[in-house]
Amino acid sequence: MSSDLLDALTALEQQKGISRDIIVEAIEAALVTAYKRNFNQAQNVRVDLNLENGSMVVYSRKDVVEEVEDDRLQISIEDAKDINPAYEVGDVLEQEVTPRNFGRIAAQTAKQVVTQRVREAERGIIYEEFVDRTDDIVNGLIERQDSRNIYVSLGKVEAALPVNEQIQGEVYKPQSRIRVYITKVERTTRGPQVIVSRTHPGLLRRLFEMEVPEIYEGIVEIKSIAREAGDRSKISVYAHNEEVDAVGACVGAKGARVQTIVNELNGEKIDIVEWSEDPIVFVANALSPSKVLDVIVNEEEKSTTVVVPDYQLSLAIGKRGQNARLAAKLTGWKIDIKSETDAREMGIYPSESSRFIQEQESDNSFYDDEEIEYDLYQDEEE
Numbered sequence: 001m002s003s004d005l006l007d008a009l010t011a012l013e014q015q016k017g018i019s020r021d022i023i024v025e026a027i028e029a030a031l032v033t034a035y036k037r038n039f040n041q042a043q044n045v046r047v048d049l050n051l052e053n054g055s056m057v058v059y060s061r062k063d064v065v066e067e068v069e070d071d072r073l074q075i076s077i078e079d080a081k082d083i084n085p086a087y088e089v090g091d092v093l094e095q096e097v098t099p100r101n102f103g104r105i106a107a108q109t110a111k112q113v114v115t116q117r118v119r120e121a122e123r124g125i126i127y128e129e130f131v132d133r134t135d136d137i138v139n140g141l142i143e144r145q146d147s148r149n150i151y152v153s154l155g156k157v158e159a160a161l162p163v164n165e166q167i168q169g170e171v172y173k174p175q176s177r178i179r180v181y182i183t184k185v186e187r188t189t190r191g192p193q194v195i196v197s198r199t200h201p202g203l204l205r206r207l208f209e210m211e212v213p214e215i216y217e218g219i220v221e222i223k224s225i226a227r228e229a230g231d232r233s234k235i236s237v238y239a240h241n242e243e244v245d246a247v248g249a250c251v252g253a254k255g256a257r258v259q260t261i262v263n264e265l266n267g268e269k270i271d272i273v274e275w276s277e278d279p280i281v282f283v284a285n286a287l288s289p290s291k292v293l294d295v296i297v298n299e300e301e302k303s304t305t306v307v308v309p310d311y312q313l314s315l316a317i318g319k320r321g322q323n324a325r326l327a328a329k330l331t332g333w334k335i336d337i338k339s340e341t342d343a344r345e346m347g348i349y350p351s352e353s354s355r356f357i358q359e360q361e362s363d364n365s366f367y368d369d370e371e372i373e374y375d376l377y378q379d380e381e382e
Contacts, residue, residue: 009051018121024049026117031056039099043072046094056103059094126156127192131185137206140196142176152180157194165197167230170266179264181206199229204270207261208235214249223275226329230268234286234326236275247272271326279304279333286327290316293340294349303334307343 009020031047035058044061062075064087080087087093140152140159150161150172161172161180172178180196181203187193197203205222214220220239227233239246250272251258258270273285283304284292294307308316316337317324328335343349 012118018118018125022121023118024051026121029117031058035099035102041097045097056098057096058098058102060097062093062095064089064091064093123191127185127187130154130157130182130192130194134182134185135202137179137181137203137210138196140178140180142172142174142178144174145172152178152196154194157192159194159196161196161198165195165199167198167266167268169230170198179203179207199227201225201227201233204233204235204261204265207264208250211257211260212250212252214239214244214246219244220246220249224330224332226326228322228326230266232269232271232322232326234271234273234330236273236282236286236330238275247274273330279331283327283331283333283335286330287316287323287335287337290323292316294343294351296348296351297333301334302332303336305336305338305343305348307338307340307349310339310341313337313339 009023012018013020028047028049046059046061048057064077064080065074068074068076075093077089080093138154140154143151143153152159152161181200183197184195204225209215219241220237223236223238225235237246237250271288273288276282279297280295283295290308290312292308296305324335
């Protein structure tokens with residue numbers, strides 16, 4: 001029996017990654033339960049499992065006291081000294097109380113409890129593994145779908161991709177590979193529950209970290225992200241080395257780096273802009289691809305009034321206000337956009353502090369001129 005037991009413990013340790021001590025503790029706890037249940041005992045007991053010979057011994061445990069109040073849990077000092085004169089008040093006296101047929105009953109009763117404890121230990125290991133991967137990107141395999149979630153296999157655990165974390169219009173085919181972002185890992189009665197996302201801005205951040213070595217190495221820093229998943233995103237970047245072009249590093253040669261990310265997100269447009277400590281420059285950059293003539297800042301209300309050429313007004317605002325909305329999220333500043341004509345009539349342009357904003361480079365927004373023209377046409381139609 002000892003050989004079989006040791007072999008079983010070794011196999012569980014190697015295959016499940018559960019330490020032998022955890023398994024032995026689970027078995028001993030199960031044997032205590034079996035003893036109390038099958039022999040109608042309420043006393044305090046301990047079970048000793050000997051791995052060398054496979055034997056199981058039950059010991060009753062009683063506190064040595066001056067006056068006994070519960071003879072199931074206590075023993076008087078006089079009775080304890082009759083057993084061994086060395087006992088003193090406060091000691092714990094143990095006596096073997098193993099029933100003759102305990103082995104058979106214990107093995108039968110403990111099986112279910114042991115299985116449960118081993119399963120719990122295995123779930124704990126899985127939880128610890130994935131809780132450390134929160135806010136990380138992982139590869140998974142789409143398994144199934146119901147009315148609320150798409151379930152993605154991450155190997156040891158099945159993650160849930162809720163409806164509100166799915167990109168609108170994206171098709172999720174069973175058995176197809178998918179990259180997801182882990183947003184939450186929770187303990188439940190059924191084991192660890194992992195929630196993943198395709199819409200979280202963190203997914204975009206991790207994709208850039210994977211594709212752009214300068215970001216991974218800390219030379220270029222992602223300062224902020226504003227995303228409307230499946231449609232358009234804006235990302236601001238800053239280079240800690242003056243010799244490095246932060247935007248160019250993210251775009252890559254001929255757009256190769258950002259193209260990989262666009263493909264992963266099924267054509268989601270990505271504006272990459274340079275971050276600046278100066279809100280005038282940052283807000284102007286954030287409104288890319290629109291040209292900006294001036295940015296008037298109200299520090300108290302953390303708001304800005306942006307003046308753009310008349311013919312760029314629709315492009316600056318974007319379809320359904322998307323460009324302006326994303327720029328505001330990216331910068332953290334309120335943005336009110338005015339055409340040059342309106343601004344002149346209001347007397348706010350040119351202002352005393354008017355500054356000329358350089359035109360944005362064409363490669364900081366990954367889509368071509370035809371798409372920009374289409375966006376502008378759509379805005380005018382609306």
